[in-house]
Amino acid sequence: MKISSSDAANPVINLDQGDPTAFQEYWMSMTMKERCVVVIPGWDLMSYFSDKTNVCWFLRQDLAEAIKALHRAIGNAATEERYIVVGNGSSQLCQAALFALSSLSEDKPLSIVAAVPYYSTYEEEASYVQSQLYKWERDARTFNKPGPYIEIVTSPNNPDGTIREPVVNRGGKVIYDFAYYWPHYTPITHRQDHDIMLFTFSKIAGHAGSRIGWALVKDIEVAKKMVQYLTINSIGVSKESQIRATVILNELTKSCRIKSESFFEYGNEKVKTRWESLRWVVDKTGDTFTLPDYPQAFCNFFGKSSSTYPAFAWLGCNEDKDLESxxxxxxxxTRGGERCGSDKKYVRVNMLGPNKDFEDFLNRLLTIKYPNCFEEIPCFEP
Amino acid sequence: MKISSSDAANPVINLDQGDPTAFQEYWMSMTMKERCVVVIPGWDLMSYFSDKTNVCWFLRQDLAEAIKALHRAIGNAATEERYIVVGNGSSQLCQAALFALSSLSEDKPLSIVAAVPYYSTYEEEASYVQSQLYKWERDARTFNKPGPYIEIVTSPNNPDGTIREPVVNRGGKVIYDFAYYWPHYTPITHRQDHDIMLFTFSKIAGHAGSRIGWALVKDIEVAKKMVQYLTINSIGVSKESQIRATVILNELTKSCRIKSESFFEYGNEKVKTRWESLRWVVDKTGDTFTLPDYPQAFCNFFGKSSSTYPAFAWLGCNEDKDLESxxxxxxxxTRGGERCGSDKKYVRVNMLGPNKDFEDFLNRLLTIKYPNCFEEIPCFEP
Known part of the structure; x- marks a missing residue:
């Protein structure tokens, strides 16, 4: 990987959104290329309904089974005695959960908080339609309004990759966003077992275009209200995407213990080597930039101790600068820290973009410190 | 078609929702069965993005082209100098339009009205999140609040099939829902040319499971705000569904002038014969039930005069009864008239259910008048 000083003339690299296209190479490999092909005839999937007897009447039964099988194989979440609600991505499900919990609450508007730095989209989701059911109250750590509330807990956290627990702890409702609680990103230390847990198909193996997410919900009344939201909001969820997610989740489950084929083995190597490259560059720049440190923990899935390699880097600068600018x-x-309720000296950087974008990003980072440098970044690829 | 008096013991027939599965037989026919097969490999469609340079960045360019080609072939809507916004069904787009128009309005909450009887879902869409941006004000005909407003105009109307124009006419914004402005349902008398027009993939040829709708929008600021809604609400729209809609819309366009293959020829025969059967049964019951009459008009697409054959029947009873019960x-x-802002002596009946359900419905309708009758309903099938 060569570094030159002519980066300013290079095309824009967009690492603002978390587009997970890095993983496409896995699905294009010789082993996988032919495996997960979905074929849909013109007469299929025409009805709004999947299973009229299910609380989530638009959820395909085979997708529900695929979701449960994958969670069982990975050991990251309990699926027993829970309702599965499928959504057009987990953003829609988060809004469905806000609607459900606030509709069922006697106090309205219900306060919504998340600990800083938080996923910037939560703020938008909780604010954009100016609902009278709930109100965005920003940082969970400084929240001191009495009465009921909803805390959104993302673990590992977006944007900073930390392992999170609720911080308010006054008996409010908690929505757990486990988008990144998969073994390539972080050690699976225990099986999560909470009332409302959100997952997304986008960030497991990179299929963001399908817009599939799911919620595991204990309380049937909450599940019903979430389904009501999804019914009014979009009359359910694309059947084509559900079919495709089923095929791909089943493949992830089937191959997860075959070391040479497992997506999670591949994905872990991929994000780990990117993090090693990034840390090398950040070290090289002396005290210009900062990155969080993550503790080691024993991963029940891999059967060994490991660190966290988040899907985003929470990059900071030591001086009081506007790092996004x-x-x-x-x-x-990149996404400026202020959008995440934090400081402009931080940015969120997508770690799952195309190889070329990531390499160019590292090069440009180095040239901030060394405008005329020309150095080889060591190859950390296995 | 035999009529017996044992219908009460028969299974429930659900004609409440507008599930358009009647058209599946067309797609399963020998001619069509192999034509619209979609094949999606595991590595495809992974990105959130379709075209970063487009206002609607998640809209696939080939779907946009397919939409424009079909409108050109049918002549039902102007697509020139408009932005296409794709949604997870047109319900989501309607909410995106409410968000866009009210966000851009200085007066908030903006009043939302529709002339009775209206599509019951509008009321839910405009009310469920209790937005402070807009407020459901029910019947457009009795609406007399001063100031800006949004009127939703559905033509042909859901639930009663009438051809509609705005009724408030005080310079407010109008959202046109043209879900049923296709030649199998109603004569295409002119090319619609309005600021905001909604269409759905569900009701053209029956692919409701795909959850695809589109809006044709003149004003770029409105289009941008709609895209903002869709971005926060669901980060775009399933790429799998977009691919499938593209293939099917292109097929509809390609074969629309081949009489033996055209979906619109088939669909027109299908809904027309169902309406003839229903009218025969309603006539047979004397003055028990009522149905709207629809005028003849010249259809530019078919090149002949025709009537309207709506996707729903707006069935009434002459006595002051609760027809839904x-x-x-x-x-x-069925869907009770009160949910559509009207009277409980009316119901909305899905005319696009499976053949067996429709036949059973006719039988049971007859037995309301003649509990012990046993009569042959003439076959109107061509």
């Missing part, structure tokens, strides 16, 4: 000057788009 | 006693589920 600084990177923008290098034509690198 | 009356039909429920016969195990027929």
């Amino acid at each position: 600084l990177l923008k000057e290098k034509y690198v788009l | 009356l039909l429920k006693e016969k195990y027929v589920l």
